[in-house]
Amino acid sequence: MTPDLSESWSIRGVEIPSRLVLAPMAGVSVQAFRRQGRRYGAGLVCSEMVSVAGIQHRNERTLGYLRVASDEHPLAIQIFGSDPAAMAEAARMVEAAGADLVDINFGCPVKKVTKTGAGATLLDDPERACGVVSAVAEAVSVPVTVKMRRGLENGSRACLALGPRLVDAGASSLTLHPRSARQMYTGEADHSLTGELAAQVDVPVVASGDVTSRARAQAILATTGAAAVMVGRAAQGNPWALREILDGDATEPSREEVVAELLLFMRETVRELGERRSTGFLKKFYGWYLGRGRFPRPFKQELVQLETLDEVEQRLLAAAPGAAEVLERLTAELPDAEDDVVLDLPISIYGGG
Numbered sequence: 001m002t003p004d005l006s007e008s009w010s011i012r013g014v015e016i017p018s019r020l021v022l023a024p025m026a027g028v029s030v031q032a033f034r035r036q037g038r039r040y041g042a043g044l045v046c047s048e049m050v051s052v053a054g055i056q057h058r059n060e061r062t063l064g065y066l067r068v069a070s071d072e073h074p075l076a077i078q079i080f081g082s083d084p085a086a087m088a089e090a091a092r093m094v095e096a097a098g099a100d101l102v103d104i105n106f107g108c109p110v111k112k113v114t115k116t117g118a119g120a121t122l123l124d125d126p127e128r129a130c131g132v133v134s135a136v137a138e139a140v141s142v143p144v145t146v147k148m149r150r151g152l153e154n155g156s157r158a159c160l161a162l163g164p165r166l167v168d169a170g171a172s173s174l175t176l177h178p179r180s181a182r183q184m185y186t187g188e189a190d191h192s193l194t195g196e197l198a199a200q201v202d203v204p205v206v207a208s209g210d211v212t213s214r215a216r217a218q219a220i221l222a223t224t225g226a227a228a229v230m231v232g233r234a235a236q237g238n239p240w241a242l243r244e245i246l247d248g249d250a251t252e253p254s255r256e257e258v259v260a261e262l263l264l265f266m267r268e269t270v271r272e273l274g275e276r277r278s279t280g281f282l283k284k285f286y287g288w289y290l291g292r293g294r295f296p297r298p299f300k301q302e303l304v305q306l307e308t309l310d311e312v313e314q315r316l317l318a319a320a321p322g323a324a325e326v327l328e329r330l331t332a333e334l335p336d337a338e339d340d341v342v343l344d345l346p347i348s349i350y351g352g353g
């Protein structure tokens, strides 16, 4: 039977309206990305990882502070660190800010993170990993979830031994990105491991890695027994991929739609990170939105060279004047920004998972 992606499912009582989850991505999963993901059908969105070390030291170089809006729920906030007590404290803050789920990162392969004993390193330290999960699960009343890779080394099956132990320690769902930390993003995600993991645990498993189309999503759900698929890179500057995966609607967006979504993304990001940080941060998004044959390549180059976001906005509107009206409609549908919760937890500058 073909699994129905638009069916709801739940993680220990938290209802998730579709089987499509938007991936946490450092440097990408800002509030604008998460809200857009929800609008295009993601049943669950996740913040990028927030640093628990930031609570203790406050001297980390950070991008900004996390904002949570009322239209993001259900929302998972991801934390990373290796000290159970600090993780428990962060989890309490995250719960207080309104997270519906607290997600723990055991997948980040980036050296800056792994050398502190956090992220994927914990796949090799089951005792500590379980200690972190049980400390966090005891600290909060919302469900605790874990996102992990297959293991540190290529071919590793560490996730299969660790998964059931994490569930015993209190994890209510596991997300697997079945690449090794060493692989980073090379090769392919081996979802046969996702199937093996799903068969071993009695909590929902989410499949992450290389989900780029409806056909792929359905095949993964049908062959692995996963409860949901997670979409990351395919949704960068491309919320229309979520729509295609969810209901098969592969209509190419008009230029007006593309520009309106990009402009809304820019405005919301300025609100979250401030104008100065957003100027550089947003540059990679221009290519992601305007590429895929939607606009000629020199147009993107031109935007990247402009000095202020105001100029970028003017140039975009000149290229697609009808976007102003679409943008107005999108903006009118957003809830009041004053109701946002701003979390005193830094968004990390280093990413990966």
Ligand SMILES: Cc1cc2nc3c(=O)[nH]c(=O)nc-3n(C[C@H](O)[C@H](O)[C@H](O)COP(=O)(O)O)c2cc1C
Pocket (backbone or CB within 6 Å): 023, 024, 025, 026, 027, 028, 048, 049, 078, 105, 107, 108, 147, 177, 208, 209, 210, 211, 230, 231, 232, 233, 234, 351, 352, 353
């Ligand atoms: C730029 C980037 C940043 C990422 N940051 C995180 C992160 O903060 N936490 C995490 O658990 N995974 C992170 N990931 C991993 C993704 O969540 C996802 O598991 C991975 O990209 C595979 O899915 P995809 O093929 O759909 O992109 C990141 C991936 C990318 C490309």
